[in-house]
Amino acid sequence: GAGVSQSPRYKVAKRGQDVALRCDPISGHVSLFWYQQALGQGPEFLTYFQNEAQLDKSGLPSDRFFAERPEGSVSTLKIQRTQQEDSAVYLCASSHHRDRDSPLHFGNGTRLTVT
């Protein structure tokens, strides 16, 4: 498909487990973002990549969160030793241009539930 693809759609993890969430951006899109959306809230910024460079990770809640985009296309968000407060929808978005006046195209998200 032509859109942003995220997998898995749903993930249930026991507290303390590690999880990896995958994002396939739109082909050719330079910028890639991860957002976290808690129930009843708007998406909250986690991190930003321009090609393979992670230019901003200021939104990552703790050092248990790690994101990478080694070849400038597919990105993985990893959460180590998951906690119940990590339960949320994790949204990936990409945009074509380097500058911000280019709307973000979101995937359908991964709903993470930590039990």
Place this chain on the structure above:
Amino acid sequence: DQQVKQNSPSLSVQEGRISILNCDYTNSMFDYFLWYKKYPAEGPTFLISISSIKDKNEDGRFTVFLNKSAKHLSLHIVPSQPGDSAVYFCAAAGGSGTYKYIFGTGTRLKVLA
């Protein structure tokens, strides 16, 4: 501190009438604003944007108005259709984090047939 606020969690409008969704922001450095629409179990979809050099942008049934002095923007949908029922988020960017969109908490619009 919430930099982008959508104070109405929900709104119901009759089909064919105007829907007005409001958004307030506090950061005067914001200079680019967007509206997104979200259906259940899907990601947000871009609707319309506006730069701070304009005070109005129109795209079909959707118009966004920006009042910089009041730090307020609104989305007008005319005429409203049942398929417009969704959660609408406003987002803003600007200043040092120009690429970083800050989202509001959303307004759930229900268009009644």
